[in-house]
Amino acid sequence: xxxxxxxxxxxxxxxxxxxxxxxxxxxxxxxxxxxxxxxxxxxxxxxxxxxxxxxxxxxxxxxxxxxxxxxxxxxxxxxxxxxxxxxxxxxxxxxxxxxxxxxxxxxxxxxxx
Amino acid sequence: xxxxxxxxxxxxxxxxxxxxxxxxxxxxxxxxxxxxxxxxxxxxxxxxxxxxxxxxxxxxxxxxxxxxxxxxxxxxxxxxxxxxxxxxxxxxxxxxxxxxxxxxxxxxxx
Numbered sequence: 342x343x344x345x346x347x348x349x350x351x352x353x354x355x356x357x358x359x360x361x362x363x364x365x366x367x368x369x370x371x372x373x374x375x376x377x378x379x380x381x382x383x384x385x386x387x388x389x390x391x392x393x394x395x396x397x398x399x400x401x402x403x404x405x406x407x408x409x410x411x412x413x414x415x416x417x418x419x420x421x422x423x424x425x426x427x428x429x430x431x432x433x434x435x436x437x438x439x440x441x442x443x444x445x446x447x448x449x450x451x452x453x454x
Numbered sequence: 455x456x457x458x459x460x461x462x463x464x465x466x467x468x469x470x471x472x473x474x475x476x477x478x479x480x481x482x483x484x485x486x487x488x489x490x491x492x493x494x495x496x497x498x499x500x501x502x503x504x505x506x507x508x509x510x511x512x513x514x515x516x517x518x519x520x521x522x523x524x525x526x527x528x529x530x531x532x533x534x535x536x537x538x539x540x541x542x543x544x545x546x547x548x549x550x551x552x553x554x555x556x557x558x559x560x561x562x563x564x
Contacts, residue, residue: 381556382556383458383541383554383555383556383557384498384541385554386551386552386554389550389551391550396550397550398551399551431497431498438550439550440486440545440552441486442488442500442503443500443552444500445497445498445499446497447496447497448497
């Protein structure tokens, strides 16, 4: 079975632009979570979605938004990019909502210049 | 105080050594605990869940101490391939938020 997939792998954007990152969970998994990881830190929780509904939100500004589609794939949108948004964005899928074992995709490395 | 704290290391150990990491958490309502490993510039991979009764998987043993609010990971007979950053994960206590520690770096040397 395919694991979690994310696209694109790398992305370079300019301050003020908007970006959309995509994630497809493991087949049969209904929950997707998004994380931001900067160098030297652990992943920081952004959102969890389950059955197309937001179930959890971390301490990120409203510039960050996400959605989940009927096929359980998900998009993370970031508006008005700042230099500090440069990071590895990780998507994790789990079978159910809540705190269960999560399986991560390879991430999207976003660089904001 | 941080919600989840780990000793950043690095821990430098020879092959075959036993090494242990601790991770403390601040929220007594936390119920779910995990250990992940992350190789350089790769995604985190689930290593094991941590149950109240402890959990063992081959050379790896995880334990939970609720009274002192920490979880531990013990690695026996260290291999070169165990070199990685080990991340502890704790739920925030109610709801759907997970908190990762900053990680403990382990280097196993021949």
